[in-house]
Amino acid sequence: MKKLTEQISEKIKSEGLKVTPQRMAVLKAVYELNNHPTADNILAYVRKENPNVAMGTIYKVLDTLIENKLVKKVTTDNGVMRYDGIMENHHHLYCVECDLIEDYNDKELDKLLTDYFKKKNIKGFKLKNFVLQINGTFNKC
Ligand SMILES: [Zn+2]
Structure with a gap:
């Protein structure tokens, strides 16, 4: 390497x-x-x-x-x-207590959301991708 x-x-x-x-x-x-x-x-x-x-x-x-x-x-x-520094599309788990951000990848979620919004078909808007910030707390917090 x-x-x-x-x-x-x-x-x-x-x-x-x-x-x-x-x-x-x-x-x-x-x-x-x-x-x-x-x-x-x-x-x-x-x-x-x-x-x-x-x-x-x-x-x-x-x-x-x-x-x-x-x-x-x-x-x-x-x-x-x-x-x-990670440029590939990914989501973030954000800890509201300690500010920690952890990467979160979930193909199933991406598919679910893409299918959902395809069906929704928001007028005048073309969907590209999702970047979610999922707020919560980690166990150690
Ligand atoms: Zn990240």
Whole structure:
């Protein structure tokens, strides 16, 4: 298997972007932190290796990665933006107690909803996909 850094640089290149140390570091942070980190989480992670990185740089790089479909924004109810490196369509289980977001994949649910809305046939609206935020609490909370 390829090393993570290699995979990351290939992803950046595949979007026609130049591979810069900042882009590498931010995308690596998103993948390694793995659980929908905030910009603060990403900054703290990147600073472990590059203590002088500024928050502004993190935001700038995140914007570029979002524009180029390498990272997705995840909004939560408390208004803190989170970031997701998994671009395939998936749902989120959101813990209202601890803010944890866990990925949730459920083909059966997707089919159910797609069939339902096909039948509903909302006027003037063409269905593409679903991204659900399923709110609740995890047992440990
Ligand atoms: Zn996710």
